[in-house]
Amino acid sequence: MISRQPPTRSQIIVGAILTSILLLFFFHGRNPGLNGLGGRPAELRRFGRTGKPPNSDIFNSTLGFEKIFVIGLPTRTDRRDGIILQAAVSNMEIDFIDGVKGDTVPDKAIPIGKDQSRIGNASIGSWRAHMNAVQEIVHRNLSSALILEDDVDWDIRLKQQLYDFSLASRALTQPLSSSSSSSPRYVDPTFNQPPDSMPNQIPTIKFDNLPSTIAPIVSPYGDDWDLLWLGHCGVTFPFDRPNHDKLPKGRVIHFDDVTVPPKGNLWSLNKPFTLVQDYPEHTRAIHHTQEGVCSLGYAISQRGARKLLYELALKDVSDGFDILLRFFCEGGKAGRKAHKCLTAQPGYFQHHRAVGPTSHASDIGNHKGGYREKGLTI
Numbered sequence: 405m406i407s408r409q410p411p412t413r414s415q416i417i418v419g420a421i422l423t424s425i426l427l428l429f430f431f432h433g434r435n436p437g438l439n440g441l442g443g444r445p446a447e448l449r450r451f452g453r454t455g456k457p458p459n460s461d462i463f464n465s466t467l468g469f470e471k472i473f474v475i476g477l478p479t480r481t482d483r484r485d486g487i488i489l490q491a492a493v494s495n496m497e498i499d500f501i502d503g504v505k506g507d508t509v510p511d512k513a514i515p516i517g518k519d520q521s522r523i524g525n526a527s528i529g530s531w532r533a534h535m536n537a538v539q540e541i542v543h544r545n546l547s548s549a550l551i552l553e554d555d556v557d558w559d560i561r562l563k564q565q566l567y568d569f570s571l572a573s574r575a576l577t578q579p580l581s582s583s584s585s586s587s588p589r590y591v592d593p594t595f596n597q598p599p600d601s602m603p604n605q606i607p608t609i610k611f612d613n614l615p616s617t618i619a620p621i622v623s624p625y626g627d628d629w630d631l632l633w634l635g636h637c638g639v640t641f642p643f644d645r646p647n648h649d650k651l652p653k654g655r656v657i658h659f660d661d662v663t664v665p666p667k668g669n670l671w672s673l674n675k676p677f678t679l680v681q682d683y684p685e686h687t688r689a690i691h692h693t694q695e696g697v698c699s700l701g702y703a704i705s706q707r708g709a710r711k712l713l714y715e716l717a718l719k720d721v722s723d724g725f726d727i728l729l730r731f732f733c734e735g736g737k738a739g740r741k742a743h744k745c746l747t748a749q750p751g752y753f754q755h756h757r758a759v760g761p762t763s764h765a766s767d768i769g770n771h772k773g774g775y776r777e778k779g780l781t782i
């Protein structure tokens with residue numbers, strides 16, 4: 405400790421001038437951003453820039469959702485140990501939802517189409533565990549919750565990433581500040597439009613130049629979404645398909661996102677991988693969800709949870725859970741309609757494969773074979 409004399413008047417003036425100069429620099433930083441470990445500077449900078457209140461709830465221990473649920477079999481204590489450590493590092497509060505063994509679910513509890521047969525028990529178990537999480541959200545009337553699978557990994561800058569995501573999701577779904585509540589307008593002209601009148605253009609919105617939108621009341625991510633598909637193994641920019649609902653086509657493009665890995669490290673089950681083919685290195689895109697695969701992490705609003713329970717728990721369980729989630733988002737089998745689902749490429753939650761026998765990777769799929777010498781996140 406250094407003990408000090410009280411500052412003199414001139415010292416105070418010099419200090420005040422220096423502070424003003426620093427603040428000027430601070431608020432004029434060109435690339436608002438991602439230079440911290442999930443800290444506040446970028447948020448403060450934006451606050452200074454736009455005059456809108458900061459969305460600080462996203463930095464709270466449940467990432468701006470009401471709860472975080474992690475799904476996993478209680479017997480996989482290795483994964484619980486891991487995820488509890490990860491959550492502690494990121495200062496996140498999580499609750500567990502027990503995974504379900506499919507063979508304990510009786511036929512009578514599984515809605516099934518006329519000519520369908522029961523899908524495999526591993527998929528039934530996964531479906532049931534996810535449905536239990538969604539049921540919990542509806543039952544407890546939670547305003548929103550994030551549901552994670554127990555083998556996921558994330559960036560230590562997760563909170564900053566989700567903060568940025570929220571700016572994009574609000575731009576895509578909140579009415580423009582310049583419009584009236586009786587006739588809301590959106591920066592994405594394809595959002596909230598009757599499908600027939602939807603323009604075919606692809607509205608591209610730059611992350612560095614987001615429009616001013618009406619502040620949401622319920623969720624810092626916006627008040628007009630059902631599901632945020634935040635962790636996946638691939639997703640596609642919406643495109644029109646015959647006999648399918650049209651999805652809104654707006655996309656927010658975040659260039660120079662320092663948390664996006666180099667292209668060589670990006671991976672997607674969906675081909676073509678448009679993000680990598682058409683955009684520069686370190687670009688993240690936020691858009692409506694088509695052809696999502698893998699249910700690593702997704703958030704649902706209360707409204708979304710109710711619809712999801714109706715569409716996926718009470719209608720034909722014909723496919724693996726992630727494919728059912730796809731039907732929920734874009735419409736499909738059993739007369740399902742599209743819902744409001746947003747996503748990011750690349751996503752924010754990835755699979756983590758720990759060192760050990762490769763068969764340990766999944767209780768659903770078959771990963772038999774060798775031994776993984778080096779842990780990896782893919």
Ligand SMILES: *[C@@H]1O[C@H](CO)[C@@H](O)[C@H](O)[C@H]1NC(C)=O
Nearest residue numbers: 461464465466468469470624
């Ligand atoms: C985090 O913020 C959300 C959104 O405002 C809120 O619902 C939730 O209760 C907050 N979490 C905590 C632990 O305060």
Ligand SMILES: *[C@@H]1O[C@H](CO)[C@@H](O)[C@H](O)[C@H]1NC(C)=O
Nearest residue numbers: 506507508509522523524525
């Ligand atoms: C699933 O489990 C049930 C109940 O144990 C069993 O009768 C059925 O044969 C199993 N299905 C498959 C495809 O293994």
Ligand SMILES: *[C@@H]1O[C@H](CO)[C@@H](O)[C@H](O)[C@H]1NC(C)=O
Nearest residue numbers: 542543544545546547622706
């Ligand atoms: C559920 O939450 C909403 C919004 O906070 C509230 O208006 C409603 O009364 C709640 N319903 C129940 C059954 O608590």
